[in-house]
Amino acid sequence: MAAGKPKMLSKRQRELIAKALSDPRRVEILKQIGSGNCVACGDIRARQDVSAATLSHHMKELEMAGLIEIAREGKYANLTLRRDVLRAYLDHLAAI
Amino acid sequence: MAAGKPKMLSKRQRELIAKALSDPRRVEILKQIGSGNCVACGDIRARQDVSAATLSHHMKELEMAGLIEIAREGKYANLTLRRDVLRAYLDHLAAI
DNA sequence: TCATCAATTCGACAGTTATCGAAGTATCAA
């Protein structure tokens, strides 16, 4: 089964990920993205009571951390969870 | 081995853990505690360039999150990593 | 008792961040 190549994260990226995961709302967003295959920002707004501006801000944080990928298509932004990155982060912490 | 009983964390505790892990210095401290069996605050200060006040603050954060246990003995504080709690947190995130 | 040492608490400050409304930028449809 597809263990895939073990991904290496820089110290810097691990810090960004930890920071990204420290906000409950972002974790919720991440779960929502992970539950579907590909989600648009609008779908998320429909479930999270948050302004478009705030949501956009969170998306940027998640993207900078490398936890999601944002594929802009026309006026939509399709979001996908980078499971390999999340996995690498968890693996690192598990080694403590 | 000893997978032990799977530990259940409340949403609240998961948030505290995520917050605790979001500061790089706290992660370092956690690693240091995890590397030995039982460490005193002084040992940590010896390696982390930080004031006693700041260190004490971080310890409280880690303890509140449930990530460490602080056993006070005389004038020393002996710290142990709660691996079961960390594991439970990681397991939860892995389920995303 | 007195001095010392380990750790905590307090008060303050600087830097960060989650949040919003408003304005801006594309995109698409009529």
Place this chain on the structure above:
DNA sequence: TTGATACTTCGATAACTGTCGAATTGATGA
């Protein structure tokens, strides 16, 4: 072209947080 939709950027604000020095508490030893 006009209007609507989807998201982003900007500016501001309130709340939070990491940090320290100083004062405090509690234990130990001379």
